[in-house]
Amino acid sequence: MSYQQYMPYFAKDDRYSKMPYRRCGRSGLKLPLLSLGLWHNFGDITPFRTQQAILRTAFDNGITHFDLANNYGPPYGEAERNFGIHMERDFRPYRDEMIISTKAGYDMWKGPYGNDGSRKYLMASIDQSLLRMKLDYVDIFYHHRPDDGTPIEETMGALYDIVKSGKALYAGISNYNPDQTKRAIACMKDMGMHMLIHQPNYNMFNRGIEHGLSDVCREEGVGIMAFGPLAGGRLTGRYLNGIPEDSRAIHDPRFLRASDINENLLKTTRALNEIAAARGQTLAQLALVWALRDPVVTSALIGASKPEQVLENVKALDNMTLSSEELAAIDAILKSR
Numbered sequence: 001m002s003y004q005q006y007m008p009y010f011a012k013d014d015r016y017s018k019m020p021y022r023r024c025g026r027s028g029l030k031l032p033l034l035s036l037g038l039w040h041n042f043g044d045i046t047p048f049r050t051q052q053a054i055l056r057t058a059f060d061n062g063i064t065h066f067d068l069a070n071n072y073g074p075p076y077g078e079a080e081r082n083f084g085i086h087m088e089r090d091f092r093p094y095r096d097e098m099i100i101s102t103k104a105g106y107d108m109w110k111g112p113y114g115n116d117g118s119r120k121y122l123m124a125s126i127d128q129s130l131l132r133m134k135l136d137y138v139d140i141f142y143h144h145r146p147d148d149g150t151p152i153e154e155t156m157g158a159l160y161d162i163v164k165s166g167k168a169l170y171a172g173i174s175n176y177n178p179d180q181t182k183r184a185i186a187c188m189k190d191m192g193m194h195m196l197i198h199q200p201n202y203n204m205f206n207r208g209i210e211h212g213l214s215d216v217c218r219e220e221g222v223g224i225m226a227f228g229p230l231a232g233g234r235l236t237g238r239y240l241n242g243i244p245e246d247s248r249a250i251h252d253p254r255f256l257r258a259s260d261i262n263e264n265l266l267k268t269t270r271a272l273n274e275i276a277a278a279r280g281q282t283l284a285q286l287a288l289v290w291a292l293r294d295p296v297v298t299s300a301l302i303g304a305s306k307p308e309q310v311l312e313n314v315k316a317l318d319n320m321t322l323s324s325e326e327l328a329a330i331d332a333i334l335k336s337r
C-alpha cells in the first residue's frame with residue numbers, strides 16, 4: 001500500500017457505548033465479551049487493507065483485546081509483523097486502551113529450541129514477538145500448549161520471569177487439561193503469582209471444558225478466553241447454502257477443509273439456525289451468546305475475514321439471554337449429531 005493511499009485513523013468517540021466488559025477471573029482486568037484473534041486473515045495471503053478494516057472496525061466497536069501467537073501467519077511470525085505495522089499506523093495513540101496477547105508453545109523455528117515449553121524457547125520467543133509487533137510489552141503472554149516433557153516449574157518459571165521483567169503484564173496457559181491446569185496454577189501460586197487466564201477451544205461442537213476445566217478455572221479465579229466459538233465458521237451462516245469461494249474452507253484450508261462441510265454438519269446447523277432466527281439472530285450470533293452464557297467464560301475469541309462479520313458478531317450482544325427452553329432445544333440438536 002502506498003503512503004498516498006493511507007487514510008489516517010481516528011477511533012470512533014462512541015467506541016465504548018455498546019460493548020460489555022467482564023472481569024477476568026479474580027483479577028482487576030476487564031476484557032470485552034468479544035475479542036479478536038489474528039490466527040487467520042493476518043498473514044501474507046490477506047490484503048493489508050482488509051486486515052486494517054477488520055482491526056479498525058473491531059476497535060471502533062469496543063473490542064479492545066487482540067490475540068496473537070508467535071507462529072500466526074502464514075508464514076510464521078507474519079501476523080505479528082503485520083500487527084506491528086497496524087500498531088504503528090493506527091493504534092499507537094490507543095496502546096493503553098488495548099490488551100494485546102501473544103503465545104509460544106507450538107513449532108516456531110528450526111532446531112530443538114523453537115518448540116514446546118523450555119525456558120530457552122519462551123524467553124527467546126517473547127523477545128522476537130515484541131520486536132515483530134514493535135511493542136515494549138504485551139498484556140498477556142501464554143504458554144500455548146502443555147508440554148509434559150518439560151517440568152512445569154521450568155515453563156511456569158519462564159512465564160513468571162517474563163511478567164517480572166515487564167515484557168508481559170499477565171501470564172496465561174492454553175490447551176492445558178484440568179489436571180495440567182491445576183498443576184500450572186499451583187506452581188504459579190508457589191511463586192506468588194496469579195494465573196490470569198486459560199485459553200481453551202469452546203463452542204457448541206466442542207464442549208470439552210464443561211468436563212472439569214471450567215470448574216477448575218472458576219474455583220481458582222482464572223478467566224476463560226474461549227477460542228473458536230464459531231468453530232472456524234461452521235457455526236455461522238457461511239456454509240448454509242454451499243461453500244463460498246472466499247471462505248476459509250476454500251482459500252485457507254489448513255484447518256478447515258471443504259470435506260468438513262458435510263450433510264451431517266448442515267443438518268445440525270440448519271436446525272440451530274432455526275432457533276437463532278426465532279430469536280431474531282443469525283447462527284453466528286446464537287453461537288456467541290451460547291459460548292458466553294456462563295460468566296466463567298470472560299470473552300469469546302473470534303476470527304473474522306471481513307469487517308461486516310465483526311459488526312454482525314458484536315450485534316449478538318444486544319440479546320444475551322437464552323431461555324431454558326432454547327438451551328434445551330440446542331442441547332437436543334447437539335446430542336443428535
Ligand SMILES: NC(=O)c1ccc[n+]([C@@H]2O[C@H](COP(=O)([O-])OP(=O)(O)OC[C@H]3O[C@@H](n4cnc5c(N)ncnc54)[C@H](OP(=O)(O)O)[C@@H]3O)[C@@H](O)[C@H]2O)c1
Nearest residue numbers: 037038039227228230231232233236247248302303305309
Ligand atoms: N490457543 C489456541 O491453540 C488457538 C487455536 C486456534 C485459534 N485460537 C485463537 O482463536 C481465534 C479465533 O479462531 P477462529 O478464527 O478459528 O475462530 P472462529 O470465530 O470460530 O471462526 C472465525 C471464522 O468464522 C467465520 N465468521 C466469523 N464471523 C462470521 C459471521 N458473522 N458470519 C459468517 N462467518 C463468520 C469467518 O470465516 P471465513 O474466513 O470463512 O469468512 C472467520 O474467519 C484465533 O484467531 C486465535 O487468536 C487459539
